[in-house]
Amino acid sequence: MRYRRVLAWTLAAAAALAAAPPSAAAATAARTNCPRLSTKLDWYGDNRAHLQQVIDERGSCSGHGQHGQVPVAAFDWDNTVTKNDVTDATISWSLRHDKILRPARWRDTSKWLTKEADTALTKACGTDVPVGAPLPTSTNTRCTDEIFEIREDGKTMSGAAAFAGEWNHRRTVPQYAWVPQLFAGHTVAELRSYARKARSEALAAPVGSTRTLGTHTVPAYVRYYDQQRDLIRTLQRAGFDVYIVSAGSEPVTEEWSRGVGVDRAHTIAIRSVLDRRGRITTWNEGCGNVPASQGEAIPYIDGKRCWINQEIYGVEGAAAWQRQDRSHRITVGGGDADTDVTFVDDATGAHLVLNRNKSEIMCRAYDDADGRWVINPMFIEPLPQKTDPYPCSTSAYNEPDGGKGPVLRRDGSVVPDQEDTVY
Incomplete structure (x- = not known):
């Protein structure tokens, strides 16, 4: 630490x-x-x-x-x-450039992910891509939509709750903790490179501009x-x-x-726990008396x-x-x-x-x-x-x-x- x-x-x-x-x-x-x-x-x-x-x-x-x-x-x-939100800008860029790796099971990405969300993601993103390989989110609109809807609203495209269970709502929110978990399998250096490319793109976009991400309309620009x-x-x-x-x-x-x-x-x-190869995992470092977990204590409200x-x-x-x-x-x-x-x-x-x-x-x-x-x-x-x-x-x-x-x-x-x- x-x-x-x-x-x-x-x-x-x-x-x-x-x-x-x-x-x-x-x-x-x-x-x-x-x-x-x-x-x-x-x-x-x-x-x-x-x-x-x-x-x-x-x-x-x-x-x-x-x-x-x-x-x-x-x-x-x-x-x-x-x-505007720089994390969303990075997710947007990553989805448009096939940078999300397919997990073995979507439910492994978050301890609170519901069966309905697991099913929706599996159906939308498919199982043809090998585990650990990039998902074709630049062309698979359904997959992009499910991922972004869950990140944005905590729901599937059909409106089902994407997260359920118990957590301290002043210490975490699962859909925020899910963002670094989506990048599991990447190195920190790789994620930083995606953020730099997203940053250049967002700073160059005109103020007020939007883009289409799947069927979502999202801000295209960020400004300091x-x-x-x-x-x-x-x-x-x-x-x-x-x-x-x-x-x-x-x-x-x-x-x-x-x-x-x-x-x-x-x-x-949010600080991800890395595996022995230096790759991001679905676990986050803890705070205070809360140990490393899948997102129990992120910098959120009291966190x-x-x-x-x-x-x-x-x-x-x-x-x-x-x-x-x-x-x-x-x-x-x-x-x-x-x-x-x-x-x-x-x-x-x-x-x-x-x-x-x-x-x-x-x-x-x-x-x-x-x-x-x-x-x-x-x-x-x-x-x-x-x-x-x-x-x-x-x-x-x-x-x-x-x-x-x-x-x-x-x-x-x-x-x-x-x-x-x-x-």
């Missing part, structure tokens, strides 16, 4: 900081020299100013970095740093958000350790994250907190699932969906949310319990205003058993329903 740890406050450093606070003049000078977010890029309202204030107050330019504390920022990837790239680089210049934490496949995310200056060591996503605690702060065992003290929490968190809500809420400086009308995270954001939530419309093709209030008081919270419940504040009070006002 490779741990990525940041330096903790030491008693001596804290004492030194308390004994010799910077003068007002020194503090002002430090902030004047602090790296600045570009004023040429549009942010909603005063969001840029809020983020700049956190950079000024928490970054090394404020003097904090001199006393042992390295501030951390963590961002989701898909639809947070980029417009200029504002997020600028934010990440400004944070790095100000002494922050910046991480990407994604529920996508790690080799895929790594190929994209380098485009914003985040290296592999700072990219956390993102676990992976951050484990990989960045070195928290081990069951404690990795728990909210840590302020010195072991990120300063800035950014996301766009309910899968990000726990780690973004853990941030101590700013909780940045791109509004995609996802109920749980938007309830937290609009409630703004600590006054540090920063809500921004998507920078490309933002959604229109959601006309109905978010059902925060009744059904916005994603329960571990898959049910829905009210969103609660830390004191146990219920978050009231919230209107959508930033769009």
Whole structure:
């Protein structure tokens, strides 16, 4: 297990900081020299100013970095740093270039795959191709459709549930875990090469363009958000350790994250267990007290907190699932969906949310319990205003058993329903 740890406050450093606070003049000078977010890029309202204030107050330019504390920022990837999903772009490219290898049994790819999904995939993809050989998904529309429908909606083309059984719905979702499992038999280097080719294709496609995948219409393009790239680089210049934490496949995310200056060591996503030949298996590495499995603990909702605690702060065992003290929490968190809500809420400086009308995270954001939530419309093709209030008081919270419940504040009070006002 490779741990990525940041330096903790030491008693001596804290004492030194308390004994010799910077003068007002020194503090002002430090902030004047602090790296600045570009004023040429549009942010909603005063969001840029809020983020700049956190950079000024928490970054090394404020003097904090001199006393042992390295501030951390963590961002989701898909639809947070980029417009559109880079995992889907890689799946699309791979299906159009016959890169999915036929498994001996489709049910072996996921512990939760249903008999109906196994039957649908077997019928659609056939058994003529030898086990371990590429499926002709570029020409076999039925096979492509079944694979993508299961990935996209967790259902077969006939509408049957593709996954069933028990799992913690705040730690994993089978159709997300299924993505790296689809690439079982490939090496990490091969998957990275597919991601690079998909990346070149998606960046070259015009904004707003689509393509046909089987009978599905999917986005053909992906774009880095200029504002997020600028934010990440400004944070790095100000002494922050910046991480990407994604529920996508790690080799895929790594190929994209380098485009914003985040290296592999700072990219956390679903990490596949490799076999003795170095090939991807249908097993994923675990987190906290959850061992390697077929997807029980991926970076998803509470799973993102676990992976951050484990990989960045070195928290081990069951404690990795728990909210840590302020010195072991990120300063800035950014996301766009309910899968990000726990780690973004853990941030101590700013909780940045791109509004995609996802109920749980938007309830937290609009409630703004600590006054540090920063809500921004998507920078490309933002959604229109959601006309109905978010059902925060009744059904916005994603329960571990898959049910829905009210969103609660830390004191146990219920978050009231919230209107959508930033769009």
